[in-house]
Amino acid sequence: MILHIPEVLTESEVVAFRGQLEAASWLDGRATAGHLASAVKANLQLAESDPVAQSLSQKLVGALERNYLFLNSALPRFVYPPVFNRYGVGMQYGAHVDNSIRQIPGIGLRIRTDVSATVFLSEPDSYIGGELVIHDAYGTHSVRLAAGDMVIYPSTSVHRVNPVTSGTRLAAVFWVQSFVADDGDRTLLFELDKTYRELHATLPDSPALIRLSQCYHNLLRRWTI
Numbered sequence: 001m002i003l004h005i006p007e008v009l010t011e012s013e014v015v016a017f018r019g020q021l022e023a024a025s026w027l028d029g030r031a032t033a034g035h036l037a038s039a040v041k042a043n044l045q046l047a048e049s050d051p052v053a054q055s056l057s058q059k060l061v062g063a064l065e066r067n068y069l070f071l072n073s074a075l076p077r078f079v080y081p082p083v084f085n086r087y088g089v090g091m092q093y094g095a096h097v098d099n100s101i102r103q104i105p106g107i108g109l110r111i112r113t114d115v116s117a118t119v120f121l122s123e124p125d126s127y128i129g130g131e132l133v134i135h136d137a138y139g140t141h142s143v144r145l146a147a148g149d150m151v152i153y154p155s156t157s158v159h160r161v162n163p164v165t166s167g168t169r170l171a172a173v174f175w176v177q178s179f180v181a182d183d184g185d186r187t188l189l190f191e192l193d194k195t196y197r198e199l200h201a202t203l204p205d206s207p208a209l210i211r212l213s214q215c216y217h218n219l220l221r222r223w224t225i
């Protein structure tokens with residue numbers, strides 16, 4: 001499932017994030033790429049030990065914890081602290097697959113990456129290019145969102161970031177180990193949850209809602225790992 005989650009950060013939060021990021025110390029992004037990815041990665045990022053990165057990362061995780069669309073679609077068990085990256089003119093990230101296992105810095109916990117996420121931080125009219133292009137079984141999807149919006153997609157997908165040809169593209173990226181590893185299973189649960197919410201809005205007293213809720217939670221129990 002590729003899902004657009006709008007307004008993860010408010011307009012004023014995005015402006016504050018950009019202000020801090022513009023003054024930060026950017027490093028070559030290849031430092032944290034896996035073997036294959038380092039050959040195609042050409043961007044800048046903040047060190048995970050950077051105090052600006054740590055502070056913004058915590059704020060973003062706080063916003064994610066309040067976002068029901070994220071919680072219900074990704075079903076997060078562990079969230080990798082968001083990493084901030086910057087693409088200036090000529091920078092890009094060629095086709096790659098994200099590492100399947102990532103170690104959370106500082107705490108030594110290794111997580112499986114089930115869901116990948118990008119939070120767009122630059123206004124779309126402030127740069128040209130820089131689309132996130134995701135390949136899945138249904139074709140190729142080009143994603144370029146408003147500042148503060150997020151896309152999540154299966155970490156199993158091949159994806160790339162097209163070259164930026166004008167301006168600067170700032171974004172946060174992170175990974176989730178989900179309670180439900182399989183993207184198809186997560187998608188089914190998400191559809192069931194949406195159905196429950198829609199029925200609840202129109203038929204709040206229907207006994208069928210209890211059975212639907214029972215199916216949802218018992219499937220979630222069955223698939224949780």
Ligand code: NI
Nearest residue numbers: 096097098159
């Ligand atoms: Ni990637």
